[in-house]
Amino acid sequence: MPKSIRLLEAPSVQDAVAALTHYGEEAKVVAGGTAVTLMLRQGLIQPAALVSIARIPGLREISSDEGQLRLGALVTHREVESSRAALEALPVLASTFGKVANVRVRNAATVGGVLAEADYASDPPCVFAALDAGVEITGDLGTRTVPVADFFRGYYETVLAPNELVTGVRVPLLQSGTGAVYTKFQTRSSEDRPCVGVFAAVRVGADRRCEELRVAVGAATELPLRLREVEAAALGRPVTDRVAREVADHYAEAANPISDLRGSSWYRKEMIRVWVRRAILAGADRAA
Missing domain, CATH: 3.30.390.50 (CO dehydrogenase flavoprotein, C-terminal domain)
Structure with missing residues (x-):
């Protein structure tokens, strides 16, 4: 008989961290759900709880300042692809997200998800690595920024602790004329x-x-x-x-x-x- 899974909708980052702290490795963060849904269907994961961060305010923002483009964890691939801020600051990043799979997937898949899942075959991590992007990680000790080069550890493996989640990524801009x-x-x-x-x-x-x-x-x-x-x-x-x-x-x-x-x-x-x-x-x- 299939294992029952509890769905928790976190209203804030702090609530999400609290839920992850409570369930530990038995919890899985879900945002767009493109990867998690597939893994559940294939029986690759059997979490006790899914912690949804889909409605947390402030994680859908795209901004450009101080020589960086910041993407919130809930920003979808489609939003990066069509964002004026991204197109003006880093058009190559916008076009990369626009090449992922199809529109249906890009409308759901999120920036935080593509990082946290650490799928070797995804397009964006390659660009993030070349641009020396920094991943914003939030846990019970606060927020830290980890270079992408240090964030990924291997197949579907990152430095994320069980009670941490990706809240954004900061991407340095290229010099003019590049x-x-x-x-x-x-x-x-x-x-x-x-x-x-x-x-x-x-x-x-x-x-x-x-x-x-x-x-x-x-x-x-x-x-x-x-x-x-x-x-x-x-x-x-x-x-x-x-x-x-x-x-x-x-x-x-x-x-x-x-x-x-x-x-x-x-x-x-x-x-x-x-x-x-x-x-x-x-x-x-x-x-x-």
């Missing part, structure tokens, strides 16, 4: 999760010489892959096809891709080589 692109390769359908996703941000000066490079690979690996030492080695060099290939080769060799129905580890490694190169050149073209 060309940025998120591109992905899908082996099945346009609505399916990617085999490989790549973000690249490039800022160039005279003679197309690289002044800044940010590259992150997602979907192919357990965690978003970023090689800061490789980015640094490209500085001062003209962003040519040769340089883009060198960077792409480093990422392909450093990656330890997974194998699943969207592609084998070997295939994903080769696709990283192809799509990192393309993303860097596309970013440089936009910057120029």
Whole structure:
């Protein structure tokens, strides 16, 4: 017989934290419900309580100030995609959210959910990692901000304690003149999760010489892959096809891709080589 689950609607962040503290690991936070519903249906989770944060005021705000774009945890993918603040401050982030699955999913899936679920095949975490975003986490000891690079620990695993929840994310803005692109390769359908996703941000000066490079690979690996030492080695060099290939080769060799129905580890490694190169050149073209 199916296990009964208690649904608790938290009117505030403090109430949500209190409920999570009471139930501990037997509780699951739910917002848009796209991932939780699927996991319940497949029997992957059996919580004693679902703590809904869907009606908590203040978690649906999008704002841009002090060189950052802040997204509340309840902001949907569709809202990021169409937000004037996001489109003006970080158009590449808005377009990334607009590429997730389909409109039905984007209308429900939330920013907090895509972070807390830590699904390796999601699109946004790759971009968050490249932009050095900080995840706002609230628990019984208050609110702390954790860099995305430290937030994800592995497959569906984060640093969140049982009595903590994601309340927002802060994303630093790119410098003026930076060309940025998120591109992905899908082996099945346009609505399916990617085999490989790549973000690249490039800022160039005279003679197309690289002044800044940010590259992150997602979907192919357990965690978003970023090689800061490789980015640094490209500085001062003209962003040519040769340089883009060198960077792409480093990422392909450093990656330890997974194998699943969207592609084998070997295939994903080769696709990283192809799509990192393309993303860097596309970013440089936009910057120029």
